[in-house]
Amino acid sequence: MREFTVVRDDGYNTDGSDSSCDVAQDIEAVFANEADFGVLFDVDGVLARGSTPLTAAVEGIRLLKDDQGNLRVPVAFVTNSCNRSKDKAAQIQKWLNIQVTPDQVIHAPTPVKLLTEFHDKHVLVIGQEYRVEIAHEIGFTNVCTLADIQKAYPLLDMVDHENRNAVAVGNHPDDTNFPAVEAVLLLGEPTHWESHLQLLIDLILTDGKPVSGHTPADVHKVRQLPVIACNIRALGVNGPVWTLSVHCVP
Known part of the structure; x- marks a missing residue:
């Protein structure tokens, strides 16, 4: 079974050191072989606050990209709003600078x-x-x-x-x-x-x-x-x- 390092949400290890390097190293280790998983993201309050993307979310998405800027795993996005899928997809795409199709957005309906x-x-x-x-x-x-x-x-x-x-x-x-x-x-x-x-x-x-x-x-x-x-x-x-x-x- 693949093992992952657990880090705190504040970006620091328990000894007070910055954990961001650990996260990057763990991700690279995971992607050393072809990924066999996908990621489901909540949108509201997780990727963005209101209409403003969160810096940590943008950085997290960047870590999932390869050298050509393509995502290395399949992703989908969940929101409890009732927007048109194409509108939400365009908004997320602008926030994160990635290609997002309407089929990747899961709304309340x-x-x-x-x-x-x-x-x-x-x-x-x-x-x-x-x-x-x-x-x-x-x-x-x-x-x-x-x-x-x-x-x-x-x-x-x-x-x-x-x-x-x-x-x-x-x-x-x-x-x-x-x-x-x-x-x-x-x-x-x-x-x-x-x-x-x-x-x-x-x-x-x-x-x-x-x-x-x-x-x-x-x-x-x-x-x-x-x-x-x-x-x-x-x-x-x-x-x-x-x-x-x-x-x-x-």
């Missing part, structure tokens, strides 16, 4: 790629910027947004004062042809919870289609829509919720 049974269903995606693009990136083919729900069912959103005024002066029937929502994908919190929460509750209580003829006789017995939550810190949903670790939470 990435495990949802495993939930293939939902990928072709009509799914409401909730989040902020690029939410639709991110949903497509992780495999969803038929998505709608809360803006689509507001347009299809204008009488539901009375929290939005602009919509309330528009409805008051004209005839705004529901779009009965709008397909029922079959699942909800939470990529993050929406910008206007005060308005969107009402719409989400109405969808959950009506099996995804809040129109006459589809509303259940007893809301206590309605089938709850599957809710897939990515990086949500607090949940108060009584029903099936798929979290980041892809467990079903009652």
Whole structure:
């Protein structure tokens, strides 16, 4: 079994001497033969603080490069954010001066790629910027947004004062042809919870289609829509919720 020297995080050995030389020597010893391992890096607070790369992280990556500047081991990067993979890859690449592809970046929503049974269903995606693009990136083919729900069912959103005024002066029937929502994908919190929460509750209580003829006789017995939550810190949903670790939470 390969042995490694354990060093302290402060960069010094227990006798007070600088351990950086020891680390470099250990790494060179490891790479004397072809590496049979990879490295998985956390990003936020480890490689960078905010948008500023940490000096120790840049130096650590440098030690993994060969004489031509290429990484000598496969690497991937983990973040609990919900960005587009290409954006985060470009940011890490700029920080560390290495080639990073979108496939090397693992976001909070990435495990949802495993939930293939939902990928072709009509799914409401909730989040902020690029939410639709991110949903497509992780495999969803038929998505709608809360803006689509507001347009299809204008009488539901009375929290939005602009919509309330528009409805008051004209005839705004529901779009009965709008397909029922079959699942909800939470990529993050929406910008206007005060308005969107009402719409989400109405969808959950009506099996995804809040129109006459589809509303259940007893809301206590309605089938709850599957809710897939990515990086949500607090949940108060009584029903099936798929979290980041892809467990079903009652």
